[in-house]
Amino acid sequence: MRCNKAREFLSMEMDGMVPPDSTVELEQHLETCADCQEYRSDLLLGKRLLAATEPELPENFDWKLQLRLSQTLREAAGDAAFPWEEKPSDAWAWLRNFGTAAAVGMAAILTFAIFVGPNDTSDHFVADSVGANPAAAVAEGGNDRLPLSRQIRFNGLQVGGPMQRQAPGMSLTPVTGSRLGLDRGWSGGNLEDLRIINRLRAENRQLTSALLKSQLQLRLRQAQLDTSAQKALDLEK
Amino acid sequence: MNLSRDEHQQVNPSAITGDLREIRDEDLIVHVQNGRRKAFDEIVSRYKGRLFSFILRMVKDPDLAEELTQETLIRVFVHAGKYREIAKFSTWVFTIATNLVRNKMRQRSRRPRLVSLNPAPDEGEMPVDPPDHEADSSSEVEREELARLIQEATSQIPEKYRIPFLLREVDQLSYEEIQQVTGLKLGTVRSRINRARNRFRQLIKPLLRNETLLMELERIEARAEAEKGNN
Structure with a gap:
């Protein structure tokens, strides 16, 4: 071997x-x-x-462990008790919030445009057709932009212009028909609606006040617990 | 000694009967799962020393070792419900500890280190500095000093060898348990322990030929034996 x-x-x-x-x-x-x-x-x-040379455990190891364990359990209980409490924000939260806000905004604009636009029974899209001869249209404008006289109109609002590009050959088909408006949302003048709003606000205020009171009591108890634990630690020393 | 799951389920979770010290770990954790705090206290008393010893020899910093030991035990308590008796309880506990230690060491290694302007010898080749008995032959090598030297030597064993080495030497885990904790193959565990022992021997070699130190070692062992007898 x-x-x-x-x-x-x-x-x-x-x-x-x-x-x-x-x-x-x-x-x-x-x-x-x-x-x-x-x-x-x-x-x-x-x-x-x-x-x-086995190392010895530090003094008060058990006490510190009990404190940490209590703290962990308290935090876990806190999460369960107040799931709506604000968590510390992370670095990208603003981006997500911005994205959400932008999406909601776009959705609102689209909804407004589709359902709550002016009561116009005429063609919704008025577009001088460039589809018939796109090449001619380009030649007329000197470039691939539509000439001013042929801007796209949307419910009477001008959305196209010299700065807006239109792909050659593209044409918008006129849509005819009545307005698709629906009566949505609060009436504003409805007294019943106002009463409901006021009642909900009052309830919300009461709940918020009760929550704050509970949180205050909880913090007080935590402080008492920490103080007594610290005293015990000091005594042990 | 693992019991089958059928035997495991025979543990009466409603009450702890008999002396807690007589109950094996795998049954104690069932009581912890059922909210028995005393069972957890017993687990703490069984593992705190072993865990602290292992973690301190890994991270070298007593405060950090204490923090990680506590974190391990808290995780055992919080995640007790996740333990299933497909592995020994000690294996589960040391897996938690090893993962925590590895994460912490990874975090540390990412942090920029302060570099000394004084040229130092290559750390890997630097032997443990033995106490200078020529200069002060009357001074006795204290246990703390000996512990510091051993700690210094241990920390110079590369991490991948040190983990199985300490799990074996300090925590007395079997090769199979170390295999489960580290996820290594059995042959790799064996060879890493062998290499770590060899490295450790090289590092403490100056101490091994020191008569004063060997006498101190015998004194420490005698004291420990006497304390064990008193208990």
Whole structure:
């Protein structure tokens, strides 16, 4: 047996893992190899040194653990009790909020445009057709922009112009029909609606006040708990 | 010694009967799952020392080691419901501890280090500095000093060897348990422990030939034996 292999077995021997069929061979090697004998005694000494220098736990370890555990449980209970409480904002929250606001805004504009536009029974889109001869239209304007006289009109509002590009060949089909307006939202003049709003506001105020009171009491209890725990720690010291 | 799941389910979760110290870990955690705080206290008393010892030898910083030990135990409590007896309880606990230690060490290594302007010898090649007994032969090597030297030597073993080495030497986990904790193959666990022992031997070699230190070691062992007898 070579020294490398013997040393591998010596490490395994410390854990009682030497294969039985290698034990005799290992012992034979050790009888003739002083270096490996020294290696074995060094490994055993190293193990003894590690065991003898086992670090001691810091003082008040148990107390600190109990405090941390209580805190963790309190936080968990807090999350369950006040799930609506504001969490610390993260770095990208503003971007998400902005995105949401932008999406809501666009949806509102579209809704307004489709459902609450002027009562116009004429064609909704008035577009001088460029589809018939797009090349001519481009040639007329000197570029691929529509000439001023052929801007797209949307419910009477001008949305196209010199700065708006129109792909050659594109044409908007006129839509005819009556206005699709629906009566949505609050009437504004309805007294019943106002009463409901006022009642809901009053309820909201009451709930907010109760919540603040509970939160205040909770913080007070937390402070009392921390103080008594600190006193206990001081006493132990 | 793992019991089957059928045997595991025979634990009466409604009450703790008998001495808590007699109950095995896997049954204690069932009681913790059922909200028995005393069972958790028993787990803490069994594991706090072993965990602290392992973690301190990994991170070297006593405050950080204390924090991570507590964090491990808190996670055991909070996630007790997730433990299933497909592995030994000690394996589960040390897996949590090892993951916490690895994360912390990764965070540390990402932080920029302060570099000394004084040239220092290569850390990997630097042996542990033995106490200078020529200069002060009357001074006794205290346990703390010995512990510091051993800690210094341990921390110079590369992390990937140190974890299985400490799990084996300090926490007495079997090769199979270390395999489960680290996710390594059994052969790799064996060879890493072997390499770590070899490295550790090289690092403490100056201490091993020091007579005063060996006498101190014997004194420490005798004291420990006497304390064990008193308890």
